[in-house]
Amino acid sequence: MNRFVETLPFNLRQGAKVALAATLSYVCATWAGLLYPYIAVVSTVIVVQVYVADTVQMAALRVAGTVIGCLVGVAALALVPETFAWSLAGLFATVFVCAFLISYSGYFRMAAITVAIVYLAGLGEENSFAFALERTLEIVIGVLCALIVSLLVFPDRASRALGETLHDYHAEAARLCDFLLDSFLDMQRRGESADMGRLDRLFAQAREFLGKALRSESWLVAAEKRQTLAAVASAERIHEGLHGMAHALSVPHGQGVRFLIEPELRALGEAAAEALKVRGLAARKACEVASQMGKAGAGSGMRFGWSDISPHASSHAASSETGAKTSREPWRATLFAALERCDARLAELRAQGITRRLSLEKLSQFYAFYGALHALADFLAREDLVSGGA
Incomplete structure (x- = not known):
């Protein structure tokens, strides 16, 4: 009903x-x-x-x-x-x-x-x-x-539907990020496994709407094809990170433990979830603007307000350009800071030999989950998908 x-x-x-x-x-x-x-x-x-x-x-x-x-x-x-x-x-x-x-x-x-x-x-x-x-x-x-x-009459454009779907996708990704992190830190509980089905369906819908927009809404293709493709490609990177976290949690690795790095991990997860929410809002806003420009016959294409993407950066030391961007985007600065704190804390624990107290299978589970979360957060921090005014 x-x-x-x-x-x-x-x-x-x-x-x-x-x-x-x-x-x-x-x-x-x-x-x-x-x-x-x-x-x-x-x-x-x-x-x-x-x-x-x-x-x-x-x-x-x-x-x-x-x-x-x-x-x-x-x-x-x-x-x-x-x-x-x-x-x-x-x-x-x-x-x-x-x-x-x-x-x-x-x-x-x-x-x-x-x-x-x-x-x-x-x-x-x-x-x-x-x-x-x-x-x-x-x-x-x-x-x-x-x-x-x-x-x-009431033109429903695929580009607008794409924006709504990307918004819902990022909101669901943020929810799953919080859920998976809570489950991992709570003695790696597996009793309630994460349902990734809705995330998978939203990702498939986004790819479908992208294809429709590129095929039949030429005003979208004219100037912003590369950025639009990159928006869905970035969703695929997010997809990989969350599925990696879910896989690390779903495989049994002995008795659950508490990790000394828990505060830093929680801060990193919260920062990543916030970044996902911001990106979802920006994607919806950009596609709404595109749809309105299409109705008005704006011709050559719309400006998403999204910069070019650099997904293959090798480290997360902020450049001068990134530094200027983080000053306008608090969520990005928070994410970089959380990444640095996690790296520093893990290096400290390894230097003290704390990690040797874990069994090999528990250590492999930790690094599998930590690696997936770290890669996701690093990608979100580096990718210039969201404009400064988002």
Whole structure:
């Protein structure tokens, strides 16, 4: 019931878009004097999708499929005798050819629909070519109406959905970072294992929305393709770090212990979680700006406000540029400081021989977890994904 209430406004809006596009296509087809305006309505309902990128892609498939299906249908009407038996054979052959080719190109899916309409409706018509052309025009009118409504009425863009998904992804990553660290420091408890499923689903959704935005929202690609790809690539690095922490915790390594480095580890985990939250907010804001610029026809592309990324830095000694950035971003300065304290404390414990008191398997578990967390925090501290004004 909660999900129904949460999604109700969006679903009502989507229903209104489809209904408006269908009504508009019927009016246009009727005004044009076409014989079967309902074909335009059917095409509209097929083409209108949730996101503009999907609608654009479906429109391209529908138009291309219409042309292919029209040509195949006209050829069949011209070559196949109009007896009942031959008509059945012609219908089977034309639909079979288009359906067979679907596996090679998505354009033929719509061609199979069109060829059935053109061939069956054209049986008995004197001028089959003109008849098929009129059916094609009905479909094109439906497609155009679907595009117009999708672009102008409540346009839901894949870039905006990408921003929301990245925000949710980073929020979930921050929650998991806290949960995994608490579990590790609490005697490495494994009774309640971390559920990584939602994080995996959000990451898959982000990649899906990125593909849609890059394919069909050209204003996104024009100037910011590299930064957009880097945003999702950085999510993959975060993914690896969290899964590494979860794996180190899930493998049994003897009896649980308390670590003297616990205060430093906790501070590092909290700083990493805060950095993840900041990055999620920045990603959502950037994609919202991009979506608004796309609606306004900003043309050449939008500015994310994200600098170039340097994920392969070898150490976390801050450069002068990084120092200037950390002064504007307290979360980054906190993260660098937590990394330095952890390194210093671990070096101190090793110098005192404290680590030799742990069993080999417990020591391997500690270093596996610490290495994953340290690599994640170091990546977050170094990567210039979030602008200073975020």
